[in-house]
Amino acid sequence: MxxxxxxxxxxxxxxxxxxxxxxxxxxxxxxxxxxxxQRGVNVIELAVGTSNINGDLPSPIFEIASRIGYKHFMFPHLNIGFTYNKFNIAFEDVYNEGFMSFDLNLEYVASPYQSFSPFLFAGGGYNASNYFVQTATKFQGGGGVEIIVATGFGLKIMADYNYVMSDELDGVVFGASDDAYWRVLFGANFYFGGQNxxxxxxxxxxxxxxxxxxxxxx
CATH class of the missing domain: 1.10.287 (Helix Hairpins)
Incomplete structure (x- = not known):
């Protein structure tokens, strides 16, 4: 027994x-x-926010910024993306100019298997004023957080720092360093693909x- x-x-x-x-x-x-x-290998990115310059003139002010882009995930943790950005650079009462940038980034997603994830990105780009009157190459890096709120749809907040290889961004050449600017954006990611x-x-x-x-x- x-x-x-x-x-x-x-x-x-x-x-x-x-x-x-x-x-x-x-x-x-x-x-x-x-x-x-919940996500996918392809992403359409839309975002709006503000930009602010670190330049040679006093009293920089926040101006409008927007972004549209596409990203492709090579692995769940890593994607490569291209964005078109439209934004203004302004100083109070003396300067307000429209710019655009074309950015290529590698992005690391810390928690791709969860609804909430921080992310970091870095890359290079091409900066140009309206009508390409002024152009320069640049480097950028930044990060943010994203939350998946519905299947294939995520909301995010992010910031990037852009170092331009020119001292003419603000219309004034002064000092030893080149110009740089920040962007802070709130946006959405639309995911698709990956069923195979x-x-x-x-x-x-x-x-x-x-x-x-x-x-x-x-």
Whole structure:
């Protein structure tokens, strides 16, 4: 009798271990597919905000800034993106000029398998005043946070610092350093694509998980 009880206890223990293993496997694949369910490999980016210059004139003021861009994820943690930015540079009562920039960035997403994630980016670009009267190359870097509020749709707030390889951005050449400016933007990401990669991941799901799915609790 004791032997049967012992065997029963061992069977229950192994069954419990198997269930825990299945749950761990299900959690693993849920994590991997979350990126493709809630985000995606392609992103259309829209944002509006403000810009402010660190230049040679006194009393810089905040002006309007906007952005539209496209990003492609090479991996869930890393994407490459191109943006077109329209913004103004202004000093109180003396200067207000429209500019645009064309930026190429690498972006690192810290938590791609979660709804909330910080991100960092850096790259280079091309800065130009309206009608390309004044042009210069530049380098930029920044970061922000994003939250997924619906499938394929995220809201974010971000800031970037732009160092221009020219001292003429504000119309005045003065001092030893080139001009630079900040942008602070609030925007949205629209995700799409990636179902093929999701299907390849799901091919690795053990049969027992497919036949006995574990429902993820909210």
């Amino acid at each position: 004791k032997t049967f009880c012992l065997v029963g206890l061992m069977l229950c223990h192994f069954k419990s271990l198997a269930q825990e293993s299945n749950r761990a496997d299900a959690d693993y694949f849920y994590k991997k597919t979350f990126f493709y369910d 990669k999701k299907e390849r991941i799901l091919k690795g799901v053990p049969t027992i998980i497919n036949s006995n799915p574990i429902i993820k609790e909210n």
